Amino acid sequence: MPAVIFFFFLVGAVLLSMIGQHFIPPFPAPWFTGARVLLMPVFLFYGALAMPFSGMLGLAFIAGFFWDALTLPVVPSLLPGGEPLFEIPLGWSIILYAVLGSIMNGMRPWFRRGRWEIHCLLSGVFTALIVVAEYLMIALKRIEESGFLFPGIVWQRALGSGLAAMLLAPLVFFLLNTVGRLIGFEPHPERETLRR
Amino acid sequence: MSRTHIISIIAFIGLVAALFALNPRNSQKVQAGVLNVLTPFFKAGSSVTTFRDGLKTLEQLEKQNTELLTQNKELKAISQTLRDLEAENQKLRAALEYRQRAAFKLVPARIVTRDSATWWNTVTIDKGTADGVDIDMPAMTDEGLVGKVTTVGEHIAVVVLIADENCKVAANVVGTREQGIVKGDRITSNTMPQLGMGFLSRDAKLTRGQQVVTSGVGGVYPAGIPIGVVDRFEARPLEGFAVVLPAVNLSELQDVFVVVGRK
Numbered sequence: 001m002p003a004v005i006f007f008f009f010l011v012g013a014v015l016l017s018m019i020g021q022h023f024i025p026p027f028p029a030p031w032f033t034g035a036r037v038l039l040m041p042v043f044l045f046y047g048a049l050a051m052p053f054s055g056m057l058g059l060a061f062i063a064g065f066f067w068d069a070l071t072l073p074v075v076p077s078l079l080p081g082g083e084p085l086f087e088i089p090l091g092w093s094i095i096l097y098a099v100l101g102s103i104m105n106g107m108r109p110w111f112r113r114g115r116w117e118i119h120c121l122l123s124g125v126f127t128a129l130i131v132v133a134e135y136l137m138i139a140l141k142r143i144e145e146s147g148f149l150f151p152g153i154v155w156q157r158a159l160g161s162g163l164a165a166m167l168l169a170p171l172v173f174f175l176l177n178t179v180g181r182l183i184g185f186e187p188h189p190e191r192e193t194l195r196r
Numbered sequence: 197m198s199r200t201h202i203i204s205i206i207a208f209i210g211l212v213a214a215l216f217a218l219n220p221r222n223s224q225k226v227q228a229g230v231l232n233v234l235t236p237f238f239k240a241g242s243s244v245t246t247f248r249d250g251l252k253t254l255e256q257l258e259k260q261n262t263e264l265l266t267q268n269k270e271l272k273a274i275s276q277t278l279r280d281l282e283a284e285n286q287k288l289r290a291a292l293e294y295r296q297r298a299a300f301k302l303v304p305a306r307i308v309t310r311d312s313a314t315w316w317n318t319v320t321i322d323k324g325t326a327d328g329v330d331i332d333m334p335a336m337t338d339e340g341l342v343g344k345v346t347t348v349g350e351h352i353a354v355v356v357l358i359a360d361e362n363c364k365v366a367a368n369v370v371g372t373r374e375q376g377i378v379k380g381d382r383i384t385s386n387t388m389p390q391l392g393m394g395f396l397s398r399d400a401k402l403t404r405g406q407q408v409v410t411s412g413v414g415g416v417y418p419a420g421i422p423i424g425v426v427d428r429f430e431a432r433p434l435e436g437f438a439v440v441l442p443a444v445n446l447s448e449l450q451d452v453f454v455v456v457g458r459k
Contacts, residue, residue, distance in 0.1 A: 019237045022309035022320075023245055036314050054204035061208060065215070069230035071313040073354070074220070074346040075362045083220060084331070084346070087362065090223045091215035098208065131314050138315055138382070142361070149382065157314050 002184035007055050009179060010047040014063050017043045018070065027160050033153050035160025040067065041127045042165050042172045044097060048104035049111040049119055050180065050187050060101040064094030087141050096133055100126045114188035116173050124166030128158040224331070224347060231320075231349035238320060238352065242308040300418060302453040303327055305335075308352065317360035317380060317389070319343075321452060324351040328456045332416060335452045340422035340443030341365065341410060342452050353454075358423065359389035359446050366413040367393060367423055369438075374400045375411055378423055378440060389446055391424055396436030402429040408440050418455060 021039040040063060047059040068090045075085040104126070107118045135154045180187045218226065282299075305321035323329045325348055335342040335355045343363055347354040356363045359380040368375045376395040393408060406426045412419025424440040431437075 016237075018312075019234060019241060021312045022238070023241050024312070025310075034314075036312050038312070053201050057204050057208045061211060066230060069227050070234070071311055071316065071318075072227070073311075073316045073318055073356055073360065073362060074224055074227075084224050086220050086223055089216055090218060090226065091212050094212050094215070134313070134315055142382075146382075161314065 003051075003055075005183050006180050006185040007047075007051060007058070009183065010043070010051070010059060010176070011062055013176065014040055014043045014047065014059060015066060018063070018066055022070075027164075032160025032163075033156045035131075035157040035164070037164040037168075038127050038130070038161050039168065041097075041130060042123045042169050043176070044101065045104050045123045045126060046119055046169075046172055046176050048101035049108055050176070050185075051105075052108075053102075053105055056101045056105045057098060060097040061094050064091065064097045067097075068093045088137050092137065096130065100129065109190075112188055112190045114190075116170065119173050120166055120169040123169040124162040127165035128162030131158040131161045227347045227354075228349045231347065231352050231354070235349060235352045238308050239322060242306070242322070246306075299458065300455045301457040303329060303456050305329070305353075305452050305454055307449055307452065311354075315382075317357040317363075317446070318346070319355050319357065319449065321353050321355055321454070322351065323454060324349045324353050326350050329353050329454050330456075334417045334421070334455045336421055336455065337444050337449070337452055339445075340424065341417065342444055342446070342449065344416070345454060355452070355454075357389075357446050358391060358442060365417055365423060366411045367408050368411040369393075369396075369400075369402060369426065370407040370409055372400070372402070372406070374402065374436075375413070376436075376438070378408060389442060390427070391440040391442055393426075393438040393440050394435055396429075396438060398431045398434075398436045400429065400436045400438075402426050402436075402438055404428060408438075 018040040021037060024037045024039070026034045026036050044059055044063045048056040051059065072086060072088055072090060075087050104122060107122065110118050132154060135150075135158075139148055139150060177187050303323055305323040305327075308320045308322050311318040311320070321329075321335070329345060329348055331345055331348055333345045335345060341358055343355045343357040343360070345353050346356045357380070358365060358378065361380045361382045364377050364379045366375070367378045374396050376393045378391050378393045381390050381392055396402070404426055408423045408426060410417040410419055410421045410423060422443040424442040427439040427441050429436060429438045
């Protein structure tokens with residue numbers, strides 16, 4: 001039961017962090033040239049570590065669905081009243097988050113033993129991967145129009161977002177651990193095993 | 197693999213497949229629905245940031261008040277002159293049997309949030325269908341064109357900015373016969389966006405500072421709205437291309453007007 005309550009708490013945290021990151025401005029120039037602070041993936045990846053596989057899938061679905069619904073732009077039609085066009089289909093982020101979440105979930109044994117470094121490091125790496133993956137999707141979709149462009153700014157923004165996620169991860173880890181224990185959910189039940 | 201895992205994988209795949217099967221119109225409705233559900237949270241967040249940005253000392257407020265009063269008087273005087281000119285223009289147009297030009301009907305809106313996605317340039321405004329805003333309506337400020345509404349909820353809407361590569365605007369260069377398409381540049385910084393105007397003629401004689409405005413072709417954007425100014429021109433193998441600096445400072449946008457029709 002505490003695990004179920006914690007799951008719903010994580011769903012709320014993921015959604016609130018997604019809304020909250022809309023209000024965080026991009027990095028000012030020249031620091032990482034306009035990279036965004038992506039808070040939501042940090043919460044999602046904690047959930048991927050703390051929850052069993054089915055819980056991780058649920059979180060990935062909710063996070064991916066709301067992320068696409070809020071951010072995927074509609075390509076405006078050239079004529080008034082024309083058919084809208086989605087460059088990238090609604091739901092692709094669900095697959096991306098599920099894949100990354102599954103890899104994270106594979107690290108769960110270490111997390112259960114209290115290893116916080118896994119969440120910290122991989123949140124940064126995977127957040128950077130999300131930024132690169134999004135760009136690749138756009139670049140491949142627009143390849144006919146403008147050729148395949150992959151400028152250095154992509155790496156700068158990915159690095160900026162990844163570093164921000166890595167810096168925020170310990171804070172999120174501590175916060176969610178504390179809330180988990182208050183609810184009665186022990187995120188690191190095998191911590192004593194590590195100490196022995 | 198346990199039964200729970202198998203069931204969750206099947207359910208997951210089924211839901212994702214259902215989402216992929218949605219046609220664009222239904223996907224847009226899903227987006228509008230999500231926006232409607234999250235509107236209170238966005239507006240609450242926006243109130244907090246507006247309150248924080250609005251914190252000023254009494255001295256600052258007094259100074260701002262004086263400046264605004266002076267500006268108001270100047271604008272009233274200009275407005276009266278413009279009204280007289282408009283009346284004269286309409287009389288002359290009628291005399292020449294031109295179609296009467298109606299002023300835009302505008303709905304003011306505040307920017308609630310900027311999209312937190314890295315590769316798309318959109319903003320969310322606090323007006324929606326309940327306020328007369330609909331999909332494909334242009335958004336502008338007193339300085340020029342801002343973008344176009346792409347998704348709309350009941351009290352909230354998403355505007356794609358002209359700095360986005362997907363936002364294409366038919367435009368012409370004032371003082372010339374040159375017409376082209378203006379769109380955003382994918383790889384410039386969000387803080388200093390540049391626009392590109394393509395499909396110009398290779399021997400177009402464009403100089404720095406020439407104004408670019410909407411041409412009205414296609415009926416999406418009304419004609420004559422400033423887009424920006426030419427920064428430089430390049431003759432490419434198949435076309436002429438101009439780099440255009442936007443008229444509106446898109447990184448500091450706080451309020452816009454949505455063109456909902458004509459008066």
